[in-house]
Amino acid sequence: xxxxxxxxxxxxxxxxxxxxTVISNPKKMPLTEAELNSIVDALQAQGGIIDDVKWLAENExxxxxxxxxxxxxxxxxxxxxxxxxxxDFVIQTEEGRKKKLLICDMDSTIxxxxxxxxxxxxxxxxxxxxxxxxxxxxxxxxxxSALRERVALLEGLPVxxxxxxxxxRITIMPGAKExxxxxxxxxxxxVLVSGGFTFFTERVQQVxxxxxxxxxxxxxxxxxxxxxxxxxxxxxxxxxxxxxxxxEEIGINTHSALAVGDGANDLPMLMEAGMGxxxxxxxxxxxxxxxxxxxxxxxxxxxxxxxxxxxxxx
Numbered sequence: 001x002x003x004x005x006x007x008x009x010x011x012x013x014x015x016x017x018x019x020x021t022v023i024s025n026p027k028k029m030p031l032t033e034a035e036l037n038s039i040v041d042a043l044q045a046q047g048g049i050i051d052d053v054k055w056l057a058e059n060e061x062x063x064x065x066x067x068x069x070x071x072x073x074x075x076x077x078x079x080x081x082x083x084x085x086x087x088d089f090v091i092q093t094e095e096g097r098k099k100k101l102l103i104c105d106m107d108s109t110i111x112x113x114x115x116x117x118x119x120x121x122x123x124x125x126x127x128x129x130x131x132x133x134x135x136x137x138x139x140x141x142x143x144x145s146a147l148r149e150r151v152a153l154l155e156g157l158p159v160x161x162x163x164x165x166x167x168x169r170i171t172i173m174p175g176a177k178e179x180x181x182x183x184x185x186x187x188x189x190x191v192l193v194s195g196g197f198t199f200f201t202e203r204v205q206q207v208x209x210x211x212x213x214x215x216x217x218x219x220x221x222x223x224x225x226x227x228x229x230x231x232x233x234x235x236x237x238x239x240x241x242x243x244x245x246x247x248e249e250i251g252i253n254t255h256s257a258l259a260v261g262d263g264a265n266d267l268p269m270l271m272e273a274g275m276g277x278x279x280x281x282x283x284x285x286x287x288x289x290x291x292x293x294x295x296x297x298x299x300x301x302x303x304x305x306x307x308x309x310x311x312x313x314x
Contacts, residue, residue, distance in 0.1 A: 155227025175298030181314030
């Protein structure tokens with residue numbers, strides 16, 4: 001039995017409760033009652049009042065509701081406490097957790113690869129392109145110029161290699177289908193918005209089930225890539241604008257949106273969304289976001305909304 005929930009206390013502070021969702025990858029290290037009790041004890045030691053503890057999936061994900069202790073104080077304490085274990089945690093207010101809009105990056109988020117890096121492998125330039133990609137995604141290079149530079153290196157690549165890349169090299173991130181299907185069945189709008197290419201977003205949309213997709217368009221010269229990308233380039237501003245547009249389209253404010261991505265071009269939408277999650281992200285991105293997932297798969301985005309494992313679809 002998880003300890004920590006004391007006598008019911010009624011005061012104005014408890015009307016403003018926070019919830020910390022702790023998530024594990026059971027294949028690496030399950031979340032046991034012993035670990036959960038240590039988290040509860042630590043919150044109480046910092047002055048938090050535990051209001052409730054609820055399993056979302058036994059030994060995998062749990063909500064701990066607390067009051068008095070601020071979210072910032074709890075985050076600092078838990079970051080230290082859980083630094084050496086493969087657990088993720090997200091702290092938020094309990095109201096409005098289930099989101100009505102999901103807006104996602106694609107490369108290294110909904111899929112496990114960077115498509116442009118895989119394309120470059122066919123011409124022996126994967127290492128060169130990957131280095132540019134990593135620097136751009138960490139915010140060290142301006143995104144548009146970095147994309148133009150990488151696409152230029154692909155000039156002359158046969159279009160058939162796009163199909164080969166998708167069929168043989170691209171894999172869907174674990175938990176992606178459950179995330180999209182579950183949120184859609186609960187009335188959410190799902191949007192895939194990528195600084196990559198429509199060739200891939202269109203296919204990922206079909207496989208995973210997104211309602212809408214947006215991305216950049218590779219220009220073709222006969223049967224080969226021309227080395228150019230059609231202007232205007234979809235960048236960080238376009239991703240933010242997509243969040244604002246689809247929020248307005250379905251009649252919500254951005255507090256009711258969940259955004260997820262890993263790169264610097266995702267930051268504006270991550271910061272604007274009610275819940276912005278840096279997912280297995282680059283260091284500069286994680287440092288600037290309010291929530292991050294480092295160890296677990298995309299099902300974690302359902303847990304942080306309060307979905308139980310029994311609620312998952314897909």
